[in-house]
Amino acid sequence: MAEIDILWITAGLGCDGDTIAMTAATQPSLEDVLLGALPGLPTVRLHNPVLAYANGEAFLAPFRRAVAGELDPFILVVEGSIPNERLKQEGFWAAMGTDPATGQPITTCEWIDRLAPHAWAVVGAGTCATYGGIHAMEGNPTGCMGLPDYLGWRWRSKAGVPIVCVPGCPVQPDNFMETLLYLLYQYVGLSPMIPLDEALRPTWLFSQTVHEGCDRGGYYEQGDFTAEYGSKKCIVKLGCWGPVVVCNVPKRGWMNGIGGCPNVGGVCIGCTMPGFPDKFMPFMNEPPGAAISTSAVLMYGRTVRALRNFTKSALDKEPSWRRTTPPERTP
C-alpha cells in the first residue's frame, strides 16, 4: 500500500488558525484521512505541531530526515507568512527548533529552503502562507510574504507539481481537506495533475465569486441595500466586497453548511485574495466600485421588485374557487 508523510510547518507568521480549521473539517475529516476511511487513500502520517504526539526533537526527527533526503515522499504544508530574514542585522523573526551546532533557533526560511527541494508537493494553507496575508500588511517590520513570492510563482516540485495555494483567513476547513484529499489521490495515480488557476488556487473551489454564491444576491438584483448591520438584505453598502472576491464560503457555509460571511450578515473583507488586507481596508467603508454598480442596478432593481411584489401579493391568495371561510360544523 502506498504511504506518504505530511510535514506541516506552522512556524510562519501566522496564528495556527489553518490547523485549527483543519480539525473542523468534515468533508473529509482529518480522521477520515488518517484512519483510511475513504477508498484508495494511501497511508498518511501527519506531522503537525498542534496535534503531534511527540515533542521537541522527537517531533522534529521526520523533518530532519526529510532535509537529509531520507524521508520520501512527503507533502510539505506551510502555514503562516514567510518573513524576510535579511531585513535585520542578527537574530530571527520566525523559527522552529534549535540548531544543535549553534544553540540558536533554526529559522522557518531555512526549513523551507531545505525541505522544498525534496517535497513531492508544497501546499500553502491559508492566506498568510499563500499571499502574505494580514502579517504582510503595509508597515510590517518583518517584510513577510507568501510561498509563491518566496519560492517563485513558476516553482515546481520534484514531481512537477506547482505550489498549491488554498487561501482563506483562516482557510475554509473543507476547502483545505478536500485539496489535500485531491493531492493524495493524485499521488496514488487516481487523479490527474491538480487544476490550478493563475493564483495557484484549485479551480473547482475558487471559480466563483462570493456574490455568485451569495443567498443575498437576490436583494442586490432588486436594488435592496441595507445601511444597518443585522438586516437580511444585501450589505454591499456596509463594506462587502463579495461581488469581486473569489471564494465559495457563502455557497458552502463555514462548516457543515453553517455560517459564512455576507450570507449570515458579515461583510466580505476579501480574505482569500492576494490583495488582502490592504486593498480592502478600511473594511467598513463601501467599496469604491460598489457606489457605481449599485446605482446602475437601482432602476432595474426597483422596477422588478415592484413588479414581483405585485405578483407575490396575488400569489399569496388562494384561488377564488377555494373556500375562504370555515365550513359550518355540525355540533
Add this chain to the structure above:
Amino acid sequence: MAPDDAPRKDAMTDGSRQLVEMAWDPITRIIGSLGIHTKIDFANRQVAECRSTSSIFRGYSVFMKGKDPRDAHQITSRICGICGDNHATCAVYAQNMAFGVVPPALAEWIINLGEAAEYMFDHNLFQDNLVGVDYCEQMVRETNPGVLARAERTAAPHADRHGYRTIADIMRALNPFTGVFYREALQMSRLTREMFCLMEGRHVHPSTLYPGGVGTVASPQLFTEYTVRLMRYIEFLKRSVPLHDDLFDFFYEALPGYEAVGRRRVLLACWGAFQNPDRCDFTYARMAEWGREMYVTPGIVIDGQLRTTDLVEINLGIRVLLGSSFYDDWQTGETFVRQDPLGNPIDQRHPWNQTTTPRPQKRDFAGKYTWVMSPRWYDAASGAHLALDTGGGPLARFWATALAGRVDIGHVRATGKGVEIHLPKTALAPPLDLEWRIPRWSNTLERNRARSYFQAYAAAAALHFVERALVEVHAGRTKTWSEFRVPDEAIGCGFHEAVRGALSHHLVIRQGKIANYHPYPPTPWNASPRDVFGTPGPYEDAVQNTPIFEENGPDTFKGIDIMRTVRSFDPCMPCGVHMYLGNGKEIAVRHSPTFGAELLR
C-alpha cells in the same frame, strides 16, 4: 522584589547539584511558538531551573499604527487561530468605549453566546485532543508503566456516568485518533464550533462582529439551531466532567505528592467575561460598576484572597516590563495617555503608553532570550510587580468568580467557596448538579480540572443567555447594531477572558487613526520570561517547582511532568526546553531525543 521569587533563588545558584540541561523545541500540542529550557536535577528528581522562549515575532502593534480604528477587531482577531474571536470581542469592547457606542442588548447576548460556544469548543479540543494525550494509555505506558499497571486495577468511581470501567479504560479512550473519547471530543468540538458560527459567522475569525453590535440576523431560528446543539453538548458534558474528575483524582492517588507538579503561589488574574447589557454602557468612568456585573467576575486572587474586582484598579496596575525580551525600551518614549478619564495617572509602562520596537538578536539564556515581554501587575499595597498567571483560564475565572460570590443566574451560582452549576435534563440523561470547589493548590491538575468544569459553566451560562436573547426577540427588539462615529481623539480599553485567560486591548486614537494599540493576551502573562527584577514568568516558575515523577532516567526522559505543567496553562504559542549536567556547569547538552540532531547544520 516580588515575594514569590524568593524560594527560587537557591535552586538557581546552588552549584553542588548534578544538573542536566534538556530542551524540547518545539513543544507540541499547544498553539504557537514556545520554548521551555530547563536544568534538571535527576538525583533529587526535580527541575532546578527553567526558561521559556518564543521564536516568532509578528508585529501587530507596529503595523496597526495609522490604520482605521474600526478595523481593529478584524485585524486583531488574526493574532490567534484558536481564540481569535476573543481578540475580536475584546477589540470591540475597546472600540465601543473609544467610539462611545452602546450596542443593543440583543447584540450583547449574541456575543455572549458566541463566546460561550468558543469556551466550550476550545476547552474541549484542548483538554481531550491536546492535553489529554499526556494522560493517555500510550503516554503513561511510555513514562510511568507502574502507574498504568495501577490504572488497570483501579475502578473508575464514576463508571456509571461515563461508561469506562477502569482508569486504564479512560486512558485508552484518550489515545490519539484510535481512542473512542478522543474521536468523540473532536466531533463535539465541531458541534460547538457550529454553535459559534451561528452567532459570530465564522470560526475562528468572526465575520459578523462589529463595534456597535453584530450583523447576525436574530430570529427564533438562530436560537433554535443553537439550543438544539447546546443540549447535545450538555449531554456529552455529563460524561466528560466525571471522566476527567476520575482521571485527575487517580493521579493524586497513584503518585503521592503529585500536587506539587506545576504548583505555584496562588497569583491569579481574571479580567471577566460575558457582559451584562442591563448594566454595561462601555464608559470608562463606570467600568468598575459594570465590570462587576459580568457573568464571569473579574478579579485578582493573591494567596487565596480576592484582592480586587475593580476593572479600573486592575487597569491602572498593568505594567509591561522588559528584561529578557528582544525589544528596545520605551521608558523615555512617547507618553500617549497621561491620565485616565477619572484623572488617575497612567504609568509609562502601561500598555496605553507602550511603544513596540523589535530588536532581533541572538538568543542568550543569560540575557535576552524571547519575543515575549513580561506583563506584571503592580500591587500598590505591597509595592511588588506580581507575575500573575491565568491558571490556563478556567482556574482564575472560577477562583475569582467563586470568591466574589456575585454571579447568580439560576443555572450558575457563585457561593464564596465554589461555583454551583446545574445542567438540565437532556435526551438520555437526567439533570446533573456539579460544583467546582476552590482547590487547595494552584497546580497542574487543578488547572486541568477547572478546564472541564468551565465547559459546564459556559454551557449553563449559555442557557441563560438564550433565555434573555429570546425575551428581546419575542418583544420585537431585533435590532443588533447601533450607529456610531469615530472620534478624532479618544482612548479605549477592553477587558475580556480569552479561552486561556485574561485578555486586554488598549487603544489610542489620534486624528481618527490608530496611534497606539497594544493587546495583552494571557500567554504573555503566563509565558513571560524573567523580568527586569529577575522575577521569572509563571511557566518558568511553575516548571521550576516541579518534582519529577517520570520513571525514565536521563537517557529516555520524556519530561512528561514538565509537559503536563506547561500544557496545563493552555499555551497559545509553540515552545522548547534545554538541560546541563554536573555541578551547575554545562558538561553535556542533550536534546530529547537526540537522534537526527546532526542533520540540520
